[in-house]
């Protein structure tokens with residue numbers, strides 16, 4: 001007997017039939033004698049709808065704040081998960097399983113007060129452990145928690161993954177299964193490259209890079225938590241027949257295991273290709289080349305909560321003026337330009353140029369630590385296809401390349417093939 005946390009994403013609970021299907025997956029594990037807690041997302045499309053409603057409301061009268069009250073945003077968008085947790089509990093009861101729904105505040109799952117992107121501070125797992133011991137299946141609403149001011153918070157888009165991994169750590173689960181609409185983590189998004197291969201295992205470090213560089217199959221924070229708390233996390237499909245052979249295999253369920261790199265016997269040089277659409281490039285021309293200028297630009301950006309990513313600074317030709325280029329999400333360009341304009345006197349630049357609709361494509365693999373020439377291969381492959389590179393950043397285990405949006409998918413497929421990742 002083991003303790004398992006099972007998480008089901010939006011497409012897995014998209015309608016009542018799928019919720020009944022999820023109940024059958026849960027029943028399989030309960031019948032095998034395991035203690036089970038389930039984490040659910042909202043029905044697919046629901047959170048987008050809720051976010052849209054909030055965004056279309058008028059601003060607070062007399063306020064110069066650009067946005068609505070983030071606490072009320074959370075009150076609205078957390079509701080999607082409340083619905084699915086209740087529906088799944090009903091579905092489970094209908095097939096004879098003792099189940100009860102739990103909202104974030106009822107557990108409680110405590111977070112900080114960063115509404116809309118809250119971080120989990122603490123989960124009291126004791127009540128859930130007790131109830132699971134009594135044979136009750138806990139159906140937990142993902143994505144939501146409660147802050148010190150007693151208000152509901154949400155964990156950022158895709159946050160149910162994080163709820164699940166955090167809960168698995170809190171109840172000391174033997175496994176956390178993330179059920180989704182693909183049957184594991186692939187070498188790249190299988191919707192973009194049909195030749196993508198499913199990975200049996202991927203290391204925490206690589207999954208962290210994949211997720212932060214655009215592979216939304218797992219929320220970044222969930223991978224961080226799995227790594228820190230050593231949660232055995234599998235990504236697997238809810239669309240496979242719940243009783244298909246092997247689905248109940250405890251040690252080796254079908255899917256991808258996220259694990260320590262020591263567990264991976266045959267390590268490829270490149271493990272996967274990630275990509276992020278809707279990046280924008282901002283260039284400041286003729287910036288003063290003196291100490292403090294980067295702090296003068298990026299400090300105010302951070303204060304305005306703008307996520308600056310690739311940064312390229314040229315060596316100045318004459319020792320006095322240089323160019324500074326960086327990327328931000330396209331949706332943040334207007335805000336970033338306003339911040340730069342406001343701080344123009346302190347920063348001191350000639351002109352600011354910007355362009356949206358870029359794609360960042362990244363090559364990821366821990367094998368890069370010990371292999372030279374990986375970046376050169378990417379540059380040559382892209383050049384052969386006539387794809388121009390706008391900016392490059394590298395770390396020990398990844399290379400990221402910024403290119404024009406229309407070339408994004410071609411670049412992903414080109415790199416996928418050149419590193420031998422295509423399925424045979």
Ligand code: ADP
Pocket residue numbers: 008009010011012041158179180181182184185186187188189190191210214215216217218272
């Ligand atoms: P859920 O609603 O279950 O949380 P998501 O849509 O958040 O599902 O994540 C699953 C999706 O992630 C897949 O449908 C797939 O298109 C996408 N994805 C992106 N990169 C990858 C990858 N490397 N491997 C598998 N899926 C990926």
Ligand code: ASP
Pocket residue numbers: 009010041042047048080142143156157158159160161
């Ligand atoms: N429902 C939330 C979202 O769409 C959380 C999640 O699905 O993980 O972002």
Ligand code: MG
Pocket residue numbers: 009158161216217218219
């Ligand atoms: Mg998701």
